[in-house]
Amino acid sequence: MSERSLDSLSIAERSLRMSKVRSRGNASTEIALLRLLRGAKIPGWRRHLKITGIPDFGFPQLHVAIFVDGCFWHGCSRCRRNVPSKNRTFWSRKIASNRSRDRKARWQLRRSGWIVVRIWEHEFKNPERVVRRLRMVLARAGNQVSRDTPNANATSASVARKIS
Numbered sequence: 322m323s324e325r326s327l328d329s330l331s332i333a334e335r336s337l338r339m340s341k342v343r344s345r346g347n348a349s350t351e352i353a354l355l356r357l358l359r360g361a362k363i364p365g366w367r368r369h370l371k372i373t374g375i376p377d378f379g380f381p382q383l384h385v386a387i388f389v390d391g392c393f394w395h396g397c398s399r400c401r402r403n404v405p406s407k408n409r410t411f412w413s414r415k416i417a418s419n420r421s422r423d424r425k426a427r428w429q430l431r432r433s434g435w436i437v438v439r440i441w442e443h444e445f446k447n448p449e450r451v452v453r454r455l456r457m458v459l460a461r462a463g464n465q466v467s468r469d470t471p472n473a474n475a476t477s478a479s480v481a482r483k484i485s
C-alpha cells in the first residue's frame with residue numbers, strides 16, 4: 322500500500338485494517354516500544370506473554386507487564402479522538418468493550434502480583450520520558466524481587482536474624 326493511499330483513509334478505517342493484522346490494533350505503538358527497549362538496551366523482556374490480557378511486553382522475572390495502547394482503540398481520555406460519525410454506535414461500543422477488557426486484565430494481573438504499566442500512544446511523542454519511566458518501574462520491581470526472595474539479599478537476611 323502506498324503512503325498516499327494510507328493518508329486518504331480515515332483513522333477509523335485505518336484502525337480497522339490494523340485490527341485485522343493485530344487483534345489489539347496497536348501494531349505501530351508496539352513497534353515504537355520495541356525500538357525504545359532495544360535502543361535503551363533494556364534486557365529481560367518478552368513479547369506477548371501467555372498471561373492474563375497477553376501484555377505486549379513483559380518482564381517475567383520482575384513480574385512487570387506492559388501494555389502499549391493506541392489512543393483511539395483504547396479510548397484515551399486525554400486525546401479524545403473523535404469517534405467517526407458513520408457507525409458511531411459500533412465504534413463507541415467497540416471502544417467501551419476494549420476499555421472494560423483492559424481494566425479487567427489490569428486488575429487481575431495486579432491481584433496476582435504483577436506490576437502493570439500502561440503506555441499510551443501519545444506518550445511516544447516524548448520517548449525519553451517513556452524510557453525514564455520504564456527504568457524507574459523496573460528498578461523498583463528489581464528491589465522488590467530481591468526483598469521477597471529469601472537469601473537473595475544479605476541485608477534483609479541479617480535483619481531477619483536479628484528479629485528472630
Ligand SMILES: [Zn+2]
Nearest residue numbers: 392397400443
Ligand atoms: Zn492519547
